[in-house]
Amino acid sequence: MNQLNKIIETTKETVKKSSSYRPISSLEEDFEKYEKRGFIEAISTRVSKEETAIIAEIKKASPSKGLIRQDFEPKKIAEGYEANGATSLSILTDEPFFQGKLEYLDMVRNTCTLPILRKDFMIDPYQIYETKASGGDCILLIVAALDLAQLKDFSKLAEELNLDVLIEVHSEDELNTALSIDPRLVGINNRDLTTFEVDKNLAIELAKQISKDVIVVSESGISSREDILSSKEEGIHSFLIGESFMREPSPGEALREILL
Numbered sequence: 001m002n003q004l005n006k007i008i009e010t011t012k013e014t015v016k017k018s019s020s021y022r023p024i025s026s027l028e029e030d031f032e033k034y035e036k037r038g039f040i041e042a043i044s045t046r047v048s049k050e051e052t053a054i055i056a057e058i059k060k061a062s063p064s065k066g067l068i069r070q071d072f073e074p075k076k077i078a079e080g081y082e083a084n085g086a087t088s089l090s091i092l093t094d095e096p097f098f099q100g101k102l103e104y105l106d107m108v109r110n111t112c113t114l115p116i117l118r119k120d121f122m123i124d125p126y127q128i129y130e131t132k133a134s135g136g137d138c139i140l141l142i143v144a145a146l147d148l149a150q151l152k153d154f155s156k157l158a159e160e161l162n163l164d165v166l167i168e169v170h171s172e173d174e175l176n177t178a179l180s181i182d183p184r185l186v187g188i189n190n191r192d193l194t195t196f197e198v199d200k201n202l203a204i205e206l207a208k209q210i211s212k213d214v215i216v217v218s219e220s221g222i223s224s225r226e227d228i229l230s231s232k233e234e235g236i237h238s239f240l241i242g243e244s245f246m247r248e249p250s251p252g253e254a255l256r257e258i259l260l
Contacts, residue, residue: 057242080252
């Protein structure tokens with residue numbers, strides 16, 4: 001079993017436990033706690049001006065690299081990102097593989113004003129309700145982890161709950177599947193989720209097949225200003241960056257330097 005399948009199977013067990021502890025009817029009681037912050041709107045505003053839009057990630061660990069940041073203070077990291085020009089935030093809440101916590105969504109939301117992506121493996125409608133009830137503004141739908149019916153159903157549910165959606169792909173076939181549901185925001189992951197190998201040019205190549213009215217986000221492997229400039233020359237202005245920031249003494253300052 002590859003790493004992607006391990007994550008999916010473990011996530012199923014996590015959802016089973018969470019839903020038995022707190023049903024959807026209970027989650028719905030918390031929907032009014034948060035006003036939506038437009039995740040796609042924030043990115044679109046910058047991209048339309050050909051400015052760089054950074055989705056800055058808050059992540060303690062990963063399946064491929066293990067512990068990434070020992071000194072992990074989500075609130076402090078979020079404040080640093082906001083002060084140094086982040087457009088929005090990406091937060092990992094998965095515990096078994098990323099050492100995250102669902103509470104980080106609410107914690108960070110009460111610390112800054114940036115919209116938040118819950119960047120987890122969504123494999124059950126319950127997680128979408130959970131995201132809404134916990135302060136998330138956007139969910140991630142990974143084409144490699146879902147079938148077409150799930151992509152359609154989850155996207156529709158997110159829309160009904162007033163959540164934005166980032167559709168993630170890693171190949172031409174996955175991109176074709178994603179485009180068939182008319183997404184507004186497509187993330188191209190330069191890292192293969194089964195082998196974890198990175199190809200920085202993947203996003204640039206696949207983006208050529210996407211119409212200009214769809215915002216493209218280059219994910220993974222972006223670690224320098226040169227990486228950003230080479231992508232911007234090809235029309236990509238939005239980037240999701242996590243690991244390279246998380247390894248720096250000050251993630252916020254690392255963000256500021258990459259934007260100079």
